[in-house]
Amino acid sequence: MNEPLEIGVTFPQTEIGADPGAIRAYAQAVEALGYRYILAYDHVLGADVSVRPGWSGPYTSESMFHEPLVLFGYLAGITAAIGLVTGVIILPQRQTALVAKQAAEVDVLSGGRLRLGIGIGWNEVEYRALGQHFHDRGARSEEQIAVLRALWAETVITFHGRWHTIEAAGINPLPPRRTIPIWIGGYAEATLKRVARIGDGWITFRPPDETMRAAIARLSDYARDAGRDPATIGIESQLSLRSVAEDRWQAYVDGWRALGARYLCLNTMGMGLTSVDQHIAVLQRAAETLGISATDAA
Secondary structure, three states: OOOOOEEEEOOOOOOOOOOHHHHHHHHHHHHHOOOEEEEEOOOOOOOOHOOOOOOOOOOOOOOOOOHHHHHHHHHHHHOOOOOEEEEEEHHHHHOHHHHHHHHHHHHHOOOOOOEEEOOOOOHHHHHEEEHOOOOOOOHHHHHHHHHHHHHOOOOOEEOOOOOOOOEOOOOOOOOOOOOOOEEEEEOOOHHHHHHHHOOOOOOOOOOOOOOHHHHHHHHHHHHHOOOOHHHHHHHEEEEEOOOOOHHHHHHHHHHHOOOOOOOOEOOOOOOOOOOHHHHHHHHHHHHHHHHHHHOOOO
């Protein structure tokens, strides 16, 4: 894991609003500042908490979420080189072949800039509304990953699995690389083992502390047990700028760099910012603090 650390931004889903001009301004500004990718969260539906006493989820029906793959189709056309990352698509609540098709389309339109972060989520309300089973979502996600990779690699496939049956069919167009990196987010030990066996990388948004150092060590052990070189499995984290004092931003980034992170995104949500210009201003200050420049993205 000796590759340089690439720094991106977390798309401010819940705060950016629905003005396409503001979204365009944000994406073009962060690309011009030298950030390497835009990461977007995923939620299709939000629960109405007025009829759910004791709701403990972080998002509700009042939380705005742009659909990531549709959003990325738009961003692909208004940016030139910045990467597009889902962090994470809640894969088991979606139809696998449709995700394969949508992701391939984004990759085509962006010239191969998509990295597909996937996870299994926490919101059973969403699963029910989308007609998917909640309690087998971890195991089902593994078969979904196999189906995605098969559909991206070959023009026609036949696949017989526990949850999927595809008979001599395929998607068109295929992604330019005939594959799209699949990174897996989550913290359960089962997730670490899944990353070690079949993931291209692990997405973790926790601080670079001894807990994470130990988790990465276990991930490496699981990878070796699976016959994989741990160095081929990437690590991504996040710096929430609201939670870390500005004079600690560099130390936080350096901490993840020392742990072998490949990517790190800066999150400006929750800082009380009320406009896209304010989000951009904070990211400009962070770019100056962390030594990010437009030449980094060239």
